[in-house]
Amino acid sequence: MLFLQNEVSLFICRKLYRFFVYYKITPQIESEVIVPLAATFRNANYEIKPVLLELFGSDYFYKDVIKACYIKNPLDLTIGICREFNIVFPDQTDTINQYLMWQYLKGQGGVLQLDLGDPPNVSGWQAYYQEPQFYEIWINSDTLPKRSQFSDLLIGNGYSRNGKKLVIDPISYVSNFSKPDDPNILIADVLDHLYTISTSDNLKKQLKSILLSNQAQDYYWTNAWLDYKASPSDNVKKNIVTTRLTAMLKYIMNLSEFQLI
Amino acid sequence: MKRRDFLTKVFPAGVVLPSLINGFSIKAFGASTLLSALTQAQIETDHVFVIIQLNGGNDGLNTVIPLDQYDNLANARGNILIPKQKILTLDNYSTGLHPSLSGLKSLYSEGQLQVIQSVGYPQPSFSHFRATDIWLSASDADKNLNSGWVGRYLGEEYPNYPVNYPNTVMPDPLALQIGSFISPAFQGPSVNMGMAITNPTNFYNLLNGIVDPAPNSNAGKELTYIRQVAQQTQQYADVIKAAAAKVTNQKVYPSNNTLADQLKIVSRMIAGGLKTRMYMVNIGGFDTHAQQAIAGATETGNHAILLAKVSDAIKAFMDDLKFLGASKRVVGMTFSEFGRRIKSNSSAGTDHGAAAPLFVFGESVQAGVLGTNPVISSLVSTADNVPMQYDFRSVYSTILENWFCVPGTALQNIMLKNYQSLPIIKPAYTCASGTLISLNKDAGTNLITNYPNPFTQDTFVRYKSAGGHVLIQIFDVQGSLIATVVDEIKVDGEYTVKFQSSGLMPGIYYARLQNGALQQVRSMVVAR
Numbered sequence: 001m002l003f004l005q006n007e008v009s010l011f012i013c014r015k016l017y018r019f020f021v022y023y024k025i026t027p028q029i030e031s032e033v034i035v036p037l038a039a040t041f042r043n044a045n046y047e048i049k050p051v052l053l054e055l056f057g058s059d060y061f062y063k064d065v066i067k068a069c070y071i072k073n074p075l076d077l078t079i080g081i082c083r084e085f086n087i088v089f090p091d092q093t094d095t096i097n098q099y100l101m102w103q104y105l106k107g108q109g110g111v112l113q114l115d116l117g118d119p120p121n122v123s124g125w126q127a128y129y130q131e132p133q134f135y136e137i138w139i140n141s142d143t144l145p146k147r148s149q150f151s152d153l154l155i156g157n158g159y160s161r162n163g164k165k166l167v168i169d170p171i172s173y174v175s176n177f178s179k180p181d182d183p184n185i186l187i188a189d190v191l192d193h194l195y196t197i198s199t200s201d202n203l204k205k206q207l208k209s210i211l212l213s214n215q216a217q218d219y220y221w222t223n224a225w226l227d228y229k230a231s232p233s234d235n236v237k238k239n240i241v242t243t244r245l246t247a248m249l250k251y252i253m254n255l256s257e258f259q260l261i
Numbered sequence: 262m263k264r265r266d267f268l269t270k271v272f273p274a275g276v277v278l279p280s281l282i283n284g285f286s287i288k289a290f291g292a293s294t295l296l297s298a299l300t301q302a303q304i305e306t307d308h309v310f311v312i313i314q315l316n317g318g319n320d321g322l323n324t325v326i327p328l329d330q331y332d333n334l335a336n337a338r339g340n341i342l343i344p345k346q347k348i349l350t351l352d353n354y355s356t357g358l359h360p361s362l363s364g365l366k367s368l369y370s371e372g373q374l375q376v377i378q379s380v381g382y383p384q385p386s387f388s389h390f391r392a393t394d395i396w397l398s399a400s401d402a403d404k405n406l407n408s409g410w411v412g413r414y415l416g417e418e419y420p421n422y423p424v425n426y427p428n429t430v431m432p433d434p435l436a437l438q439i440g441s442f443i444s445p446a447f448q449g450p451s452v453n454m455g456m457a458i459t460n461p462t463n464f465y466n467l468l469n470g471i472v473d474p475a476p477n478s479n480a481g482k483e484l485t486y487i488r489q490v491a492q493q494t495q496q497y498a499d500v501i502k503a504a505a506a507k508v509t510n511q512k513v514y515p516s517n518n519t520l521a522d523q524l525k526i527v528s529r530m531i532a533g534g535l536k537t538r539m540y541m542v543n544i545g546g547f548d549t550h551a552q553q554a555i556a557g558a559t560e561t562g563n564h565a566i567l568l569a570k571v572s573d574a575i576k577a578f579m580d581d582l583k584f585l586g587a588s589k590r591v592v593g594m595t596f597s598e599f600g601r602r603i604k605s606n607s608s609a610g611t612d613h614g615a616a617a618p619l620f621v622f623g624e625s626v627q628a629g630v631l632g633t634n635p636v637i638s639s640l641v642s643t644a645d646n647v648p649m650q651y652d653f654r655s656v657y658s659t660i661l662e663n664w665f666c667v668p669g670t671a672l673q674n675i676m677l678k679n680y681q682s683l684p685i686i687k688p689a690y691t692c693a694s695g696t697l698i699s700l701n702k703d704a705g706t707n708l709i710t711n712y713p714n715p716f717t718q719d720t721f722v723r724y725k726s727a728g729g730h731v732l733i734q735i736f737d738v739q740g741s742l743i744a745t746v747v748d749e750i751k752v753d754g755e756y757t758v759k760f761q762s763s764g765l766m767p768g769i770y771y772a773r774l775q776n777g778a779l780q781q782v783r784s785m786v787v788a789r
Contacts, residue, residue: 069479
């Protein structure tokens, strides 16, 4: 009886679209994306998998105009930073400290309005259903500065508890990239890794001026990096590159672009 | 915090004040550190300091030219030296300015410019990055400091920042950077005390209505949303906008001059009534390894263009502040991470060097030249540098002490050492005394000599102390500190100390005497 109504398949496909693509469904998207997906859904006898295969396999899904529009939820941000920078946690033999650090991240999620395991009501978090703002709800005048404070802490002094520390190691982070001694390649690689949205040359220029302390020649960074690599235990050389990487990474995480995935 | 504010905030009406603290009345503690500690009151001042950073290492010897050394300079850097007749001379001194610095020259004539000769530090670094870090943090050359000197000062003044800031006592940003990101100089012991006002989510937009384009896509829509929230959440957005709105008419600033653009915003913020004490602006491009000056017309070229920008911007800034009635509140300073070599290179440029002059300007500044011309020898080799006369941290320390009235104990916490106090601020405006004029009277007398000179093994350094702390350091021509031969209190009188050349290569060395605000540099020659 219920499954004889087309509205059922349309309703479910809108939900899937909102979750995987974008919350705003224009009449054009309704007719060109939702209606065909709903037909697939019905033809497959209400199996979800063929619908998702069609969506993920479509050219539409990879168009720039619909990408990178999702605002990170609090855990995307907090756990995301830990993963992106490969932050070292106390290992599993040190259970207590490992849990204390996990608890800190969970707590930060709560500060940013997603307390894991404790949704505000039976509908779950508003960001997933509340028209018309959806996940814009995560960002307000209280949570946005706190998101920056979280990233500032981890790229700065780090979070210390019980003699252990969660902190970003900027040198080990950039060492993973193809050519950290070349400021242009390094900045492009870092932006590729940390941002999903593409950026202007102006921004890249600005980031380079931070990395180069406003010097005009790229080789000053190259030399500083190579000097450090040649004697990694030299604290002065290490400090020179750390200071500049820290300033640049902090700046990248403070820009609005960092909130998107 | 004003005492009145403190009392009205903390005590309900009707409390009997005179028996407040162990029976002493508050008034008795009026100026003491105890009250200051009790209230965590910052020092009341409307003074402002503007720091102008010249990135790249400015060539000091073509900026402030020692006229009495001209022949030896011609020998060392003939391909870039400014023609003698083009140099702007400073009255009463055998010192001249680059012809591009006409704006600074007129500030000098109006009694608003001090040139401080040969400012540097022991064991200079020739790396831009390291030298910049040293200047911004005010660390020793062999130490890493993770806080900036301005940040430490603001940390002393506003110890709980950012908790409960802004508040009624300090409603405004503590420090403002006009530029892309906040200078490490503003880094406090734990948090950064400054804020930048050019970046896309910040005040530059508010001031100038510029918003970086967001793409026309779903992502662009969300980005715009986040940026809007970011603007609304800037704690200081309202006060900055209000200050900007108060100043509707400014003097004309030169165009195509990024420094002038920045200083124009600073002037607007100051005249608009912000209580912000520290501002930082910068201009890059001073790394003039090649084509610093044009052959045949050395008063033109890249360096000339840059210096003109600096000079014109500062002149316009001071004129504007005067027009807006705020000039008495402002002192500014230029600095660069290092000077350049005495000897020029064959590409009509100069390579990374050490000590260099800096400018301090403002109506409250003692006009003149502090220090003596650097002595240029007739035989300059590629690695030779101008020896330091003044430690840059003495300049910072003096500004904090005499312009911001920071007491001795706090000064020690901020600067981490005791630096000499220099006659920079006019006595009428300072919290201390000592004038440039009385110091310059002593400039002609030899406070430090040595005999024999040249010497092979031993030489006797004779010096005069006017009382107080005496420091005598020996530097080599590259600026490295070789030895500290005296570092103690010496009562008024003449003294002699032996210095041994053991282990030193033959060549020129400098003995630098520092006694209170006085210093002199004596060149000594070690021979085989």
